[in-house]
Amino acid sequence: MDPAAGLTDVRAASPTTGDDLVTLDGVAKTYTTATGTTQALSPTSLAIRRGEFLSVVGPSGCGKSTLLTMISGLVPPTAGEVRIDGELVDRPYRHCGIAFQTSVLLEWRSVLDNVLLQFEMRGIDPAPHRDKAVALLDSLGLEGSSRLYPRELSGGMKQRVSIARALIHDPSLLLMDEPFSAVDALTRDQLSMDLQQVCMDRGRDLTVLFITHHIEEAVFLGDRVLVMTPRPGRIAEVIDIDLPRPRRLEDAGREKQAAYAAHIRETFSRVGVYRRNQHEGGQA
Ligand SMILES: Nc1ncnc2c1ncn2[C@@H]1O[C@H](COP(=O)(O)OP(=O)(O)OP(=O)(O)O)[C@@H](O)[C@H]1O
Ligand SMILES: [Mg+2]
Known part of the structure; x- marks a missing residue:
């Protein structure tokens, strides 16, 4: 089966609202090194709305960090363009803050x-x-x-x-690349709640791009979750998370949050992120 079959059209999934802070138009990245070339990210078009919290989940190596560094202006795309507030990003963007996996x-x-x-x-x-x-x-x-x-x-x-x-x-834009992945589970929970509070306090003045491998965390924090395919990454789906705020971690296992997480795992399965287990029998 073609793992790309049935992928949601990116523009349809992410219609421009007329109040977008970040727009990506056909942004792609191929790295060239002494040992060859790696296509990290397929051409990607996306609008990040002003004031939204956009979570990004995808398998290792699918180009998530590459996407983030291109939005920040630290790494140039090989095709397409990034705009923030309508301005072409062709150098490090000053009005953003970045948090990585390690605190540096x-x-x-x-x-x-x-x-x-x-x-x-x-x-x-x-x-x-x-x-x-x-x-x-x-x-x-x-x-x-x-x-x-x-x-x-x-x-x-x-x-x-x-x-x-x-x-x-x-900053008007906060870029976070797996910021909680190196801490223990309870600290991670608390950090998620505190980040939600920061975002609620700042409202439309802060737009967040948040990369994580943790599906429940992506749902808990996100206004939308962008789900990526394996490398060269592309957008499999952008899901609206229709849950009121403040959200409670105690509700993470409850119906609606759990249903969103299950849906994301279904999408990962559909685009070939998970290897099939031989004991799964007749399941497609
Ligand atoms: N500076 C670089 N030079 C050459 N190849 C690179 C460079 N940075 C990333 N790559 C390659 O591009 C691909 C995507 O890397 P990237 O770090 O964006 O993935 P990722 O989705 O963030 O992965 P992870 O979840 O493991 O952090 C990988 O195959 C990686 O080896
Ligand atoms: Mg990464």
Whole structure:
């Protein structure tokens, strides 16, 4: 069976609303190295709405991080174009914050100075922003931690610092690449709830692209979930998550959230992400 059969038309799944922050038009990436070429991402068109939380799930190597780095302007596409607020992205985009799987903190700087680094990197005097940074750290559950050093923090605390650093300059776009995958399950739950709170507080002023391997997390946080096929990745489906906010983790196993997660797994199965188990018998 052609794993691409029955894929949702990307434009139909992601109609432009006239209030899109990010638009991708035929964006594709092929890496060329000394050992050959790798087509990481098939031509992809997508609109990310202003103020939305867009979760992205897909198998390892399907081009999720590549997609994120092209939106940030850190890596150029080999075809197509990315626009943010109508402006062509042809250099690193300044009004975004990025959080990665690891916190990437500077060990010799305090928590507060790691957050303020965001200003220094932009050539802005950080001094007037100290109080705001402390307040942001407090709101992310790091009360009284601003003078500590990274070696004195737990993994979850380090991720909170990296989120504070990504948000301190009030970016319109927050790009997150598996930010919670290195922490334990309970910390991950708490971080998800705290991120939901941050997004609800900022409303339309913050648009989030959130990459994860965790299907339930994608559903819990997302206004929509973008489901990708194996490499070279393309969009299999974009699903509207029609659940009121604030969402509760206690409801993750309940009917509606569970049904969305099951639907995503069905899609993964349809596009060939899962290997068939020989004991599955007659199932298609
Ligand atoms: N700088 C690079 N040079 C060459 N190939 C690359 C580079 N970055 C990524 N690739 C290749 O492109 C493909 C997509 O990589 P990418 O990191 O975007 O996948 P991903 O979906 O983020 O995977 P994961 O879920 O494991 O993080 C992979 O085959 C990878 O080996
Ligand atoms: Mg990745």
